[in-house]
Amino acid sequence: MKRVLLLTLCAALLLLALPVSLAEEDVEMVPVLAQVPAGWENPHLWAWSDDGANAFEAWPGEAMQPLGESGWYYAYAPGFVQNAIVSANDAAVQTEGVAIEAGKAVWIAIADDLSCTVSYEAQTDETIPEYVETFTVHAYVPLAWETVNLWAWSAPDGTNAFAAWPGEAMGGGEDGWFTAEAPTWVNSIIISGNEGAAQTEDISIEAQEVWVTVYNDLTFEISYENPEQADVPDITIHAQVPADWAEPCCWAWSAPDGTNAFAAWPGEPMAEEDGWYTVQAPGWINSVIINGNAGSVQTADLSVESGVDVWVVVTDAENASVTYEAP
Structure with a gap:
């Protein structure tokens, strides 16, 4: 999605479909700190560059950690980011987009009216912990579990990732999956529920994104591919576009988690065949944008059914129809 004009909630949701550019080992990571209003719980950081490269894979982004007793929260982002949104309460509250300087530690003080004051000088004497590379652990757990926690350590030396049992609270759960981050040096985890009253056995894992289904x-x-996406066959997206839309492309993703089907905007080029432009896409997508002229013209977000071929007739940028049989 390229319409980043109004940096409100709508813009934040649009940004979910922008190309993802995750931090790699050779990318400098810088701390972004936020002081949030009373009542803001579990703040998250969403960040991106002016050219639309997202720092994180899916909205609402990276969970921010409390900086001691200072009242500030912090998260690390790639040094290329130039814009940030801080949200909380499962993204029910959020700032507008805040312009920040690339490559610098930044402090964002958020007032009750959501206005933001940006500073590049430390606002507390608390020391910011060094950046630790992490990976995501997903867990699907029994419905009777009211809380879900992740315990992680390295074996055989027994170094724990978290200070005390039952470990890190896992967030989310709206789609059935809970998530938490673990440092890349761990190789063993336990998923527990109800404040540790129920738990799995020790689980040996590789230090990469992992999905754990607990019965x-x-x-x-365990799986290193999303079980809900791994065996879904591809679909074909067909589109007819206005005559002045050159070299049409398709951008596709799954909502609300924001997983993109293609690496970079404007997406996958569409090939012309029998009066239609076509492209293959993963069957798990449920949202598309058809665009042209190198992404400078585009449809709105179009919701589509997962797992079935789709036909999109674009009249203009504001009008498009979706069907599941050729018109």
Whole structure:
């Protein structure tokens, strides 16, 4: 999505579909700190560059950690970011987009009216912890679990990732999956529920994004691919576009998690065939944008059914129809 004109909630949702550019080992990571209003819980950082490269894979972004007792929260972002949104309460509250200087530690003080004051000088004497590279652990757990936690450590030396059992609270759960981050040096985890009263056995893992399905009897399965996406066959997206839309492309993703099907905007080029432009896309997508002229013209976000071929007739940038059979 390229319409980043109003940096409000709508803009934040649009940004979910922008190309993702995750931090790599050779990318400098810089701290972004926020002081949030009373009542803001579990703040998250969303950040991106002026050319639309997102720092994080999916909205609302990176969970921010409390900086001691200072009242500030921090998260690390790639040094290329030039814009930030801070949200909280499962993204029910958020700032507008805040312009920041690339490559610098930044302090964002958020007032009750959501106005923001930006500073590049330290606002507290608390020391910011050094950046630690992490990976995401996803867990699907029994419905009877009211809380979900991740415990992680390195074996056989026994170094723990978190200070005390039951470990890191796992967030989310709206789609059935809870998530938390673990440092890349761990190789063992436990998923527990109800403040540690129920738990899996020790689970040996590789230090990469992992999905753990926990059953009622506490047995489990692990996967390094999203189980809901791994076996879904591709679909074909067909489009007819205005005559002045040159070299049409398709941008596609899954909502609300924001997982993109293609690496970079404007997406996958569409090939012309029998009066239609076509492209293959993963069957798990449920949202598309058809665009042309190198992404300078585009449809609005179009919701589509997952797992079925789709036909899109674009009249102009404001009008497009979606069907599941050729018109």
